[in-house]
Amino acid sequence: MQLTIITDLNKCVGCKSCQVSCKEHNTSGAFGPVPDNAPYQDPDGMWWNRIVTMESGEFPNTSVMYLPKACMHCYDAPCVPVCPTGASYKRDDNGVVLIDYDTCIGCQLCMWACPYGVREFDEEEGVVKKCTLCIDRLEDESLPDHDRQPACVQSCPTHARTFGDLDDPTSEVSRLVQERQGFGLLPELGARPSVHYLPRRPAPSPVDRETLDEALKERY
Amino acid sequence: MRPAPQLIVLTIGQGLAGGLAVAFAALWSIHPTSATVADTLVLMALAAAGIGGIASVFHMHHMQAARYILRRLKTSWLSREALTTAWFGGALAVLAVWTLFIPEKGTGYLVWLWLTVALGLLAMWVTAMLYATIPAVLSWHTPVTVLSLLSVGLLSGGAAAGIAAPFDAPPYQVFVVALMVLAVWTLLVKGLHWRHFHEAHGRLRAETGTGLPFAPYRLQDTGTTKPPYRTQTQVAPIIPDHMRHTATATVVVLMVLAPVLFLILTLTAHVRAWSIIAAIAVLVGAVAERWLFFADATHSSRVFFVDESRHPARVGTVQTAARRAVKRTQPPTVSQ
Ligand code: SF4
Ligand code: SF4
Ligand code: SF4
Numbered sequence: 001m002q003l004t005i006i007t008d009l010n011k012c013v014g015c016k017s018c019q020v021s022c023k024e025h026n027t028s029g030a031f032g033p034v035p036d037n038a039p040y041q042d043p044d045g046m047w048w049n050r051i052v053t054m055e056s057g058e059f060p061n062t063s064v065m066y067l068p069k070a071c072m073h074c075y076d077a078p079c080v081p082v083c084p085t086g087a088s089y090k091r092d093d094n095g096v097v098l099i100d101y102d103t104c105i106g107c108q109l110c111m112w113a114c115p116y117g118v119r120e121f122d123e124e125e126g127v128v129k130k131c132t133l134c135i136d137r138l139e140d141e142s143l144p145d146h147d148r149q150p151a152c153v154q155s156c157p158t159h160a161r162t163f164g165d166l167d168d169p170t171s172e173v174s175r176l177v178q179e180r181q182g183f184g185l186l187p188e189l190g191a192r193p194s195v196h197y198l199p200r201r202p203a204p205s206p207v208d209r210e211t212l213d214e215a216l217k218e219r220y
Numbered sequence: 221m222r223p224a225p226q227l228i229v230l231t232i233g234q235g236l237a238g239g240l241a242v243a244f245a246a247l248w249s250i251h252p253t254s255a256t257v258a259d260t261l262v263l264m265a266l267a268a269a270g271i272g273g274i275a276s277v278f279h280m281h282h283m284q285a286a287r288y289i290l291r292r293l294k295t296s297w298l299s300r301e302a303l304t305t306a307w308f309g310g311a312l313a314v315l316a317v318w319t320l321f322i323p324e325k326g327t328g329y330l331v332w333l334w335l336t337v338a339l340g341l342l343a344m345w346v347t348a349m350l351y352a353t354i355p356a357v358l359s360w361h362t363p364v365t366v367l368s369l370l371s372v373g374l375l376s377g378g379a380a381a382g383i384a385a386p387f388d389a390p391p392y393q394v395f396v397v398a399l400m401v402l403a404v405w406t407l408l409v410k411g412l413h414w415r416h417f418h419e420a421h422g423r424l425r426a427e428t429g430t431g432l433p434f435a436p437y438r439l440q441d442t443g444t445t446k447p448p449y450r451t452q453t454q455v456a457p458i459i460p461d462h463m464r465h466t467a468t469a470t471v472v473v474l475m476v477l478a479p480v481l482f483l484i485l486t487l488t489a490h491v492r493a494w495s496i497i498a499a500i501a502v503l504v505g506a507v508a509e510r511w512l513f514f515a516d517a518t519h520s521s522r523v524f525f526v527d528e529s530r531h532p533a534r535v536g537t538v539q540t541a542a543r544r545a546v547k548r549t550q551p552p553t554v555s556q
């Protein structure tokens with residue numbers, strides 16, 4: 001089993017709801033806090049899910065895309081073998097990559113090894129932290145079924161994120177990846193991320209005002 | 221990447237200790253040195269290893285977990301580094317006791333000396349492999365990284381040994397010439413390494429990083445009010461060109477050119493001050509080299525955090541130009 005999240009880049013509107021709900025849930029949950037530095041002066045701090053905004057194309061034919069970026073729960077997670085203490089590990093039963101804060105020495109080698117920059121160093125506790133795929137929610141049997149999914153998936157207002165088992169060919173996430181050519185980031189680095197993104201459909205080709213006016217005149 | 225001072229001290233200290241051990245073993249094997257020289261060289265190596273060891277403690281930010289560090293010897297180069305560096309430190313400590321307090325220095329001593337050297341080289345190699353085997357740090361992921369760390373370590377240790385090495389004994393000239401050859405070799409290796417660093421800058425591909433349908437790409441927002449430079453040490457703003465050039469020039473001049481000149485002066489004038497200056501120059505050059513090694517390293521995740529300066533956002537440019545135009549057309553404000 002490989003639990004994962006698929007994000008449809010056509011649906012994500014960059015509202016950062018998942019970013020905020022991740023911080024909210026995890027700060028108050030079993031794996032928190034996700035710390036802040038100087039929150040009331042010059043705010044800076046740790047986020048396990050960051051929404052990167054990219055602009056592409058040449059002006060004036062540009063488009064903007066939002067890329068929610070958290071741990072990819074890689075199949076060949078390079079952060080795991082480098083860890084000297086075994087604090088970073090990948091669970092055999094569901095493929096989630098986790099960190100045991102009690103055995104982490106804070107050497108940050110895993111931060112170098114992770115190609116995606118999703119691990120963050122907690123200066124206060126001296127350990128590295130990252131997205132847990134909300135494992136505390138997934139495994140909390142006291143929660144109702146609809147709550148046993150990651151906070152970021154649940155809070156997405158456009159339903160851009162889908163959670164499921166990528167190793168199950170009948171699951172919704174497998175279907176989306178197969179049918180919509182889901183892709184992983186930085187494939188050349190060999191981490192085989194389980195988190196996939198559904199690519200943007202090409203933007204319609206731009207039409208200038210004169211061509212549009214002419215077309216409208218011809219037609220009506 | 222943000223350079224961590226403790227890692228600079230740790231890697232330089234380990235290289236220096238290994239290099240000193242090699243230099244001392246070479247000198248001793250050709251012709252046993254006086255007790256004073258042997259004591260000085262071994263104590264210098266031990267001090268360098270000790271300083272490196274202390275620095276490594278500061279790199280562990282959660283000491284309570286330090287006891288687990290050898291758990292992943294099978295896969296983690298850091299576990300292996302901790303083990304091999306401890307072996308080297310232990311062997312060096314025994315060597316120091318033997319050198320200082322036991323007058324008998326026969327074959328057994330020579331064997332132990334070379335065993336210490338072997339452990340020193342092993343520790344240096346393992347440390348270098350730690351850096352060279354991380355594909356995400358594009359600049360380091362090359363065998364040249366191993367050559368570079370080994371060469372700089374041997375050169376700095378050799379130069380430091382020159383401070384105490386005897387002038388009058390015949391191996392000294394061979395030693396100095398070997399050191400000069402090593403300096404030139406190190407320059408070649410560093411040249412290759414820097415070329416790899418330069419290529420790594422260019423290899424960062426936003427296309428595969430984002431999956432956007434058409435290039436070029438610009439990063440508009442890293443998700444929060446600030447890029448995560450504080451919590452993610454593997455990315456940091458790219459160092460400006462002038463800084464890179466100054467550091468590179470410092471390495472070339474202090475770690476290679478100046479020492480070669482000073483070593484020639486030592487050979488011809490037989491004045492020990494020159495060899496001391498050469499050793500200091502190499503050490504300062506090695507610090508600059510190691511700083512550049514960390515500060516200029518390109519991590520793959522930089523693609524998500526730093527704008528690509530080659531393609532500045534035209535939207536931003538147009539807006540700025542428009543704002544400037546608006547400013548120009550506004551009448552100047554008159555103070556009351
Ligand atoms: S995204 Fe990074 S932290 Fe997450 S599993 Fe992959 S390598 Fe590890
Ligand atoms: S920082 Fe912690 S989790 Fe990461 S490699 Fe070091 S010990 Fe392992
Ligand atoms: S799965 Fe949970 S921890 Fe991971 S990004 Fe989503 S909310 Fe955050």
